[in-house]
Amino acid sequence: MQKLIINGGKRLRGEIKLQGSKNSSLPIMAGAVLCGGECVLNNCPELTDIYSASRILNHLGCKCRFSENTAVINSADINVTEIPEKLMREMRSSIIFMGAVLGRTGECIVSMPGGCELGSRPIDMHISAMRKMGIDVKESHGKIICHAPSGKAHGAKISLPFPSVGATENIILCAVTADGETIINNSAREPEISDLCGFLRACGAEISGDGESRIVIKGKNKLHGCDYRIMPDRIAGATYLAMTACTGGEIILTDACVSETEPFISVLEQTGCTITTYDNRIYLRSGSRLKAVRDRIRTMPHPGFPTDAQAVLMSALVTADGVSVFEENIFDCRYRHTDALVKMGADIQVLGKIAVIKGVSRLHGAEIQATDLRGGASMVNAALSAEGTSEISGIHHIDRGYEKIENVVRLLGGDIRRV
Ligand code: EPU
Secondary structure (H helix, E strand, O other), X not given: OOOEEEEOOOOOEEEEEOOXXXXXXXXXXXXXXXXXXXXXXXXXXXXXXXXXXXXXXXXXXXXXEEEOOEEEEEOOOOOOOEOOHHHHOOOHHHHXXXXXXXXXXXXXXXXXOOOOOOOOOOOHHHHHHHHXXXXXXXXXXXXXXXXXXXXXXEOOEEEOOOOOHHHHHHHHHHHOOOEOEEEEEOOXXXXXXXXXXXXXXXXXXXXXXXXXXXXXXXXXXXXXXXXXXXOEOHHHHHHHHHHHHHOOOEEEEEOOOXXXXXXXXXXXXXXXXXXXXXXXXXXXXXXXXXXXXOOOEEEOOOOXXXXXXXXXXXXXXXXXXXXXXEEOOOOOOOOOOHHHHXXXXXXXXXEOOEEEEEOOOOOEOOEEEOOOHHHHHHHHHHHHHOEOEEEEXXXXXXXXXXXXXXXXXXXXXXXXXXX
């Protein structure tokens, strides 16, 4: 098992180009199933979750290859509609293939997806939406067996009880080739949804309203392949901004998505960092000790503060001057990184969805274990700001979402190695 060894205490400084978005690439790769031709996806990050998606594509009969952050997917031949449990368990986004395979073939067999352990992560909204679109869904021996009795899904009016990102994506993927019009009320507004819709439009789909809470999809008989550039990863961006902030450093992020990162920037600015943006660049300078964030930080669906950035911001606030309070409203178990931060000297009290952080003057190095993707990234940040050496195990979690994190840290002058 690999580990990251980090000698903390260095101010990070430098310029980095942001990776492409994991959470856009995964549904877009699933969307390629619908095209029946060749899709060229540029700026696709090379991550273990992306390789999991490509294994699913290859299993279905598509051809998928990577070279220098470009994925080329040819979905001319789909000869399998069942995704084995082993592939489903590799990541949460495997469930997004349900809508895509149904849209292409009118049938599919999947099972419960894997992914980070962030509490219970049901798929009831996905299944109920598929049923509304005329899909017969049965669960048997752990398998979810779906088929469209009429050969094809039909359009429907769907009101989501919560703006679920995955359910919104699955409905869109199933609806773009369905018979008739689908309307999603209370749809997720995350930028990655708009990126998926941008890709599908480039393939000939008719979708409007993405980025708002009511998406309208007019089903088309056929889509075609396209060339598409994946948006930058706003959460990786937030991670590198928080990482630099907690080391008292300075960074220029290039190829960033400025407006999409705004909900995070507006909170990070309250710590006293200077942050300026121009075109697709974000500049951050962090001087002496950070200040605690005065208002409670509530994670919310976009455009609220992103749950995916909660852990990485916390890694900066543990050494800020004063008390900061988080309220985690999206997942019921997303504070698993706090034990590691406490082991490093942080003062954190967790009670249900609330975490109270009393800033300490410094952290010290420790042997710690990543328990999920963003929690693991927060440990890297904390280790970089700590005095002494830290050893982080469980880094396969981090590799799911950060492209060669040690190279990025080294480029910024951090002392890190993978062993
Ligand atoms: N939920 C249900 N039923 C459903 C679907 C969701 O109860 O049928 C609940 C979930 O249990 C959770 C909440 O709704 O409590 C939000 O879930 P959502 O469906 O919005 O999340 P997701 O699609 O599973 C995506 C990202 C997550 C990100 C969330 C929220 C991908 C691959 N994953 O997950 O990213 O935290 O949206 O923004 O896009 C990460 O990148 O580290 C990550 C976990």
